Amino acid sequence: MASITAARRARVHAPWSAAAWRDTVFTASGVPLQFAGWIILGFLWTFWTPARVTPVLLVIGTSVVLLLLALRPLTSWQRERCWAVLGLDIPPMPDFDGGRAWDVLRDLRSPELWRVLQYHLLAGPALACGGLTVIAAWAAGLAFATSGLYAWAVPYSSPLIDRPAHVVVLTLSGVLLLAAAPWAAAGVRTLDARAAAALLGPDRAKELERRVEDLAEQRASVVDAADIERRRIERDLHDGAQQRLVSLALNLGLARETLAGVPGDAMRVIVEAHEEAKEALTELRNLVRGLHPAVLEDRGLDAALSGVAARVPLPVRLRVDAEPRASSTVEAVAYFVVSEALTNVVRHARADEVDVSVVRHGEVLRVTVRDDGAGGADPAGGTGLTGLARRVRSVDGTFRITSPAGGPTTVTVELPCAL
Template sequence: MATEYGQGYGHRYGHDGERRHRLPAALRAPFEGRSWREFGYILLSLPISILLFTYAVTMVSLGAGLLVTFLGIPVLAAGLAGCRGLGSLERARARGLLGLEVAEPEPLRMRKPGAMAWMGAVLKSGTSWRHLLYAVLHFPWAVFSFVVAVNFWAYGWALLTYPLWFWVFPMYGGQGGLQLYGDEHHQIYLDNPFEITVTALIGLLFTLATPWILRALTLVDRLLVRGLLGPSRLATRVVELESDRGVVVDTAAADLRRIERDLHDGAQARLVALAMDLGLAKEKLAEDPQTAARMVDEAHGEVKTALQELRDLARGIHPAVLTDRGLDAALSAVASRCTVPVQVEVDLAERPAPAIEGIAYFTVSELLQNISKHSRATHASVDVWRVEDRLMLQVMDDGVGGADVSAGSGLTGLAGRLDAVDGILVVDSPAGGPTRVTAELPWRG
């Protein structure tokens, strides 16, 4: 469906978009919706910033002045709460006109309900004070950006369209045109074709430059909104760590369930059958020694099979070769079990932290399993190296491609595992191949 939609979209809109974009970006900018939205954002910023500044300064000054009495605390808390509410409107305005998506800041943390607890939470919240700081800082910037934007916009379009309304001056003003200079003896007007043309060209330059000036001005607004009205870096990091902790817990639980299932369905079931066979052999030992000997021999084979299954299970938990000899030997052992030829190159002068080493091993193992099962490749390669404080892994194959992290496959879980330790998984797998999967992990040696 996604492919069909993409092809249909290109078929329906590709040629029109090509014609529409044949005009250079510098010439399109004055007529684009983005420029008009940014201009509207700057125009609205002045009255809104006046409201914000007035409210913030009034409430904080009143609250600070009344701190000698108990009334100062609720007034100050109400002022900060109002700044938080107005900050929500500012985030909505930035989202609607600038396309800036800013997450809601962290909510108030109250240990118990009640008015006093609420006032304490508001006053202790760094988010509240950052909203107040935004109300104070945004006012002078809004005044500056309003003046610059309106002047450039107005003068640009006025000068550009001067040849169209030049007739207004001689017909209704009794003058020769726009006046550049005038005193008791001399007056200079823009009234001949050459001067009118030069004026329009200057207006064109102003008009073409205005959208880029607006983007530079609104860039500061974006920084203010994102930095002061969004969640703090610490709060964002806490949310990420909580999410990563959930991923780690879920992954560990899934691994335990897999181990329990493998033990129950594999080695445990085989050992139960082995015990039953040995019991039968013991009963037949006196009356039919040959049958008992054959059953013991079969049981011996079952013991070997059970031991191999336990070794495979232990290798799946944490292979001994990884602990003893490191990634180079462990990945070479994994590659030898892959159904396609795999070239392994590990360029590490020292070993990373054991936890990171284990994640790297299982990442490559799962990627090679995917190659064996789905890629239809004839050759694959594994490269491991270090870049400063990051461990880099890259697995490539010449198969059919089409791997997608967002498709809910095993790559999704693998990306979650890497993200839990501040790692990154990047998949480049166009249809028809080749596939290149790059993983980046912290070194933590």
């Protein structure tokens, strides 16, 4: 940081350095462009007098239209000037630079249009005055600093340099102006660059808002794609592997009942294979149900969660009031929150009963699972709570858990219904 500051100071204090010339060229080149807006507005007025028949409102309207049509090329030239001299890249504004030149006339309420007008009619002319001051400082400084040479070459040519004292004063004044000119150029350059970046480029707040919206859309697309993939896997397992296991279990059961005269060892193998096939079928059904239960899509959260509660070996008080139904993605997250929370209660809580509430409040679906178990649930303890919280956050939801030692444990999830 110190080296950068020292380098900047060195550039400012050295009138003949490349940085000083760059700043001067930048400020001087901006003068005609920065006055262009007012030049366009005043052009027609130079040909209009009160005695003319042309209405004043027509002159004003024509001047404004010409200015609006010139805004895009003027803005483009200003950006190119910043890039060519300073290396400052000012990206275009999508809402202002897109389309044809006369499209700017269609939306006079555009914030980008008014920001550009602020530059060309307010900030630009003020900066152009600063640029003229820099040019005058350089010109006067060079003229005053060389007044001694002029007095020597052309003696008694002016009363300003006919005395040595006058020459000394002018020379010192010229040196001071040459020393101050780089400072003035650097100041105008800094103000101009900041004004151009702020008024001729995209609004940072709007860009951040657009990026947040894009990221939210991308995340929603990822969540939807994952949900579609889970449904595909569920369908493939249900129509493929599950049907084969059903057929296998039926054949083994039929063999177990109908085969006679089979040695005891062979029959024992058939019985074991039959039991394992039924267990595998049960596990696969639970897996398919966990991926995406068909009843959730067909009949909603009430029916789907009633089935989950019925399979829990604990008393479960269930309340579901989720009408109107939320999106399928939100319903799936709510279903898995309740399912995973009940699984954790059965495995870890040592609870006697569980209360489950799924209620919609406006645009928020609130899910609450409360048990009277031992408490002390830790999301970092590998109980699936971390993955559950991550899944809730994937749809912009909130996940909270309170679980003091000794209980009770309450999991509260709020999901936005509109995705």
